[in-house]
Amino acid sequence: MASQTLAPRNYDIAELKRLDVAHHLPAQQDWQLIEDMGGSTIVTHADGCTIIDGEGRRLLDGMAGLWCVNAGYGRNELAEVAARQMRELPFYNTFFKTVTPPTVSLAARIAGLTAGTLPHVFFNTSGSEANDTVLRMVRHYWKLKGEPTRTTIISRWNAYHGSTVAGVSLGGMRFMHEQGDLPIPGVAHVRQPYWFGEGFDQDPAQFAAACAQAIEDKILELGPENVAAFIGEPVQGAGGVIIPHETYWLAVAAICRKYGILLVADEVICGFGRLGQWFGHQHFGFTPDVMAMAKGLSSGYLPISATAVAPHIVEVLKTGGDFVHGFTYSGHPVAAAVAEANIDILAREGLIARTRDDSGPYLVRALATLNDHPLVGETRSLGLIGAVEIVSEPGTNRRFGGGEGMAGGQAGPIVRDACIARGLMVRAIRDTIVMSPPLIITHAEIDQLVATIRAALDASHAALLAL
Numbered sequence: 115m116a117s118q119t120l121a122p123r124n125y126d127i128a129e130l131k132r133l134d135v136a137h138h139l140p141a142q143q144d145w146q147l148i149e150d151m152g153g154s155t156i157v158t159h160a161d162g163c164t165i166i167d168g169e170g171r172r173l174l175d176g177m178a179g180l181w182c183v184n185a186g187y188g189r190n191e192l193a194e195v196a197a198r199q200m201r202e203l204p205f206y207n208t209f210f211k212t213v214t215p216p217t218v219s220l221a222a223r224i225a226g227l228t229a230g231t232l233p234h235v236f237f238n239t240s241g242s243e244a245n246d247t248v249l250r251m252v253r254h255y256w257k258l259k260g261e262p263t264r265t266t267i268i269s270r271w272n273a274y275h276g277s278t279v280a281g282v283s284l285g286g287m288r289f290m291h292e293q294g295d296l297p298i299p300g301v302a303h304v305r306q307p308y309w310f311g312e313g314f315d316q317d318p319a320q321f322a323a324a325c326a327q328a329i330e331d332k333i334l335e336l337g338p339e340n341v342a343a344f345i346g347e348p349v350q351g352a353g354g355v356i357i358p359h360e361t362y363w364l365a366v367a368a369i370c371r372k373y374g375i376l377l378v379a380d381e382v383i384c385g386f387g388r389l390g391q392w393f394g395h396q397h398f399g400f401t402p403d404v405m406a407m408a409k410g411l412s413s414g415y416l417p418i419s420a421t422a423v424a425p426h427i428v429e430v431l432k433t434g435g436d437f438v439h440g441f442t443y444s445g446h447p448v449a450a451a452v453a454e455a456n457i458d459i460l461a462r463e464g465l466i467a468r469t470r471d472d473s474g475p476y477l478v479r480a481l482a483t484l485n486d487h488p489l490v491g492e493t494r495s496l497g498l499i500g501a502v503e504i505v506s507e508p509g510t511n512r513r514f515g516g517g518e519g520m521a522g523g524q525a526g527p528i529v530r531d532a533c534i535a536r537g538l539m540v541r542a543i544r545d546t547i548v549m550s551p552p553l554i555i556t557h558a559e560i561d562q563l564v565a566t567i568r569a570a571l572d573a574s575h576a577a578l579l580a581l
């Protein structure tokens with residue numbers, strides 16, 4: 115069980131806000147806006163599924179931090195594991211033909227979770243780095259295999275694979291490509307399986323087939339001999355919780371096999387129970403050749419990520435001498451020890467099975483109660499990741515301010531702010547309210563989450579009509 119035993123410190127919140135504006139540049143933010151707000155909201159402590167800010171406001175954390183605190187906040191056990199490992203060995207590297215016990219143990223543990231399909235694990239610190247590793251690894255693999263023209267990686271528009279140069283390039287967010295002159299060469303994007311946004315008037319299965327076919331079309335356009343891999347999130351998270359039709363991934367996997375193209379699953383959000391299985395690909399029934407993971411691996415308690423790889427790739431990479439890639443903190447012993455203890459918690463408390471059999475289905479039913487709301491176009495969820503689509507006309511995918519599907523973008527932030535004002539932390543992605551709560555969330559907290567979204571929609575109605 116989560117528990118908070120330490121009394122929170124008394125911070126000088128006004129001074130912290132002043133220093134925040136003066137010195138701190140927050141990630142993925144409009145710094146002028148933060149200054150105009152007088153500084154970011156200072157979150158001081160948390161317990162279970164609740165975060166508490168400097169003004170003492172309690173918010174139900176519908177986002178598990180940033181899709182990551184799967185085990186919930188206040189896990190003293192993880193703090194103790196970190197402290198013990200820091201005292202014993204705070205750091206050692208894997209560059210010098212050396213390794214630490216927690217690193218080896220975690221690699222073996224992750225391999226076991228893949229049922230032996232991906233038994234080799236490379237460690238990084240963030241999800242973005244896990245995908246940088248993917249890019250270098252798969253290109254190097256093809257070169258060693260004697261097919262050096264296989265360099266292009268196919269991804270989807272509106273995918274999110276991180277914020278490093280490779281992460282943004284692999285991702286399909288055009289507004290991110292605009293900053294930093296990206297993508298790098300050798301990345302091609304195809305349509306996403308976003309039925310509500312882009313396939314609304316089509317049969318969902320036919321739409322999914324068309325989205326998979328777009329991958330085959332792109333392979334043929336580029337020439338299969340030039341394609342290294344396809345990468346995708348089992349469920350796109352930051353793109354708006356896009357849950358593909360159940361047939362999509364099997365079709366994608368068949369296409370990759372047909373052309374001998376590596377299949378990469380970015381499980382940074384979907385991994386570690388989010389979809390009710392250890393990994394999202396296990397839900398959709400396909401087996402990737404490479405998998406990136408982060409976030410839920412340590413429930414966000416320390417930064418750590420991993421790239422798990424199939425034996426046939428590692429055997430080829432072993433023929434190439436040093437793989438000259440890796441980071442100071444690859445396999446960091448403290449992060450690795452905490453990650454393994456976190457996996458112990460997820461397993462011991464049955465949180466994955468509970469997400470699949472109990473809380474996930476409960477979230478589906480609870481969100482469905484919003485379907486009668488005039489501002490709701492669709493609710494969807496899988497495991498403990500979900501979305502509510504805000505529309506200007508019930509029964510359509512029309513957006514406030516004009517356009518359909520991917521259009522809009524002004525309504526979401528209004529409803530999100532109304533949720534936050536009512537004690538619920540959720541995120542707006544365009545006009546989609548998304549959620550990804552800790553896997554320990556109770557039925558009562560799910561009811562609270564859904565009731566708060568309803569109240570926020572009601573309170574926002576007039577403002578949305580004015581858009």
Ligand SMILES: Cc1ncc(COP(=O)(O)O)c(C=O)c1O
Nearest residue numbers: 240241242274275276347382383
């Ligand atoms: C699917 C996916 N891949 C990669 C990343 C990047 O992870 P990080 O922010 O740890 O670099 C994210 C982050 O949200 C993600 O959702």
